[in-house]
Amino acid sequence: MTRTYWAAGAAVVLAVLFAVGATVATASGGSDSGEASRAPGLYSPDAGFARDMAVHHQQAVEMSFIVRDRTQDEPVRGLAYDIANTQANQRGMLLGWLDMWGLPKVLADEPPMSWMQAAEGGGEHAGHAGHGAAKPGALMPGMATKEDLDRLAAANGRDAEVLYLQLMTDHHKGGVAMAQGCAVQCRTPAERSLAQGMVEAQQSELTLMADMLGKRGAAPRG
Template structure:
């Protein structure tokens, strides 16, 4: 079965996630006035702006997560190794839900999901730039040149063409790169985003993906391989 035929399965949790996004956004509005972290409270003055860190992170990370979901469904069908299949399922499920939340926030804020003239990561203060992923691996995304940590089309094609241990190793290497890029993005939102619920989601991404990076390094060692860094 081709990767194209499998792709619709990556969206199976999106509807529930959008509903969760609406709930989180409502909570965020109430929590903004009582922000209890070390930063000054963020005044409630309406939804985030078109080019705010909140909106930029939501747009970029939704695209970033989509590739992680796609890679995870590819490897699930290319190996019978249960630890890898379980990890892939967990990543796909978690990131599809988070992607639904991010897109739901954009809908709630009345903001577009793609800006054609917005370079990726410009919300982090790098206009016109874009970041390469770990080890120099990156890929194009709608609205900008590069996204951090993303696999190239050639790497995805290769992953879809191999099986067994080879697929496991490449997936773990690609996902390590992907997570490292995602952690950098999420750390940016945790510092720059004004919506408390979005900052909390971003920090949760940092914690979870750093843990999974360590897990994947161990899984690679057991297969006689290592991250590509």
């Protein structure tokens, strides 16, 4: 377990270093309009998405590590590894962008998802990225509560597999809505591209998880 957490931490560090270098190159010459060369504002969709999705991803990584210790089922363990690895690296990129822009990773006066609410308030894309409400005890839409995480940590075998797949399905649905919001509203080309990639990858994983739940005689939660 310690080795697994160390490996994930190393992946985040390496991703931050890579993201900073790649984003500098993109910002310095990736857009003739100069849009990419301007650092986003403190409350911009670009910064808000980076902060919120970094938190959202961290919980997905945590849940994936939990289930890898609660089951020996290789398909579920393989999915958990892929999700943890992918989202740890993406989280590193998001945090790297915030560092490069000189922006804080946490804002005490910014409620979660406020950048999406502002985006949905008007304009031609208003309502495109509707994301619903977070359930009581959850920080953002799709995120698990502490009670959910405790239940997952206490489960074993098929019960752990089903609960993980259900929780991660909810998590991906919330993440897809957030990423769709950034794909429309963010101004940084590299971040928009990352967000669109998240949408496509997580939608594919949603289909896979629904199939995996069906094979276990279960279904996504309503």
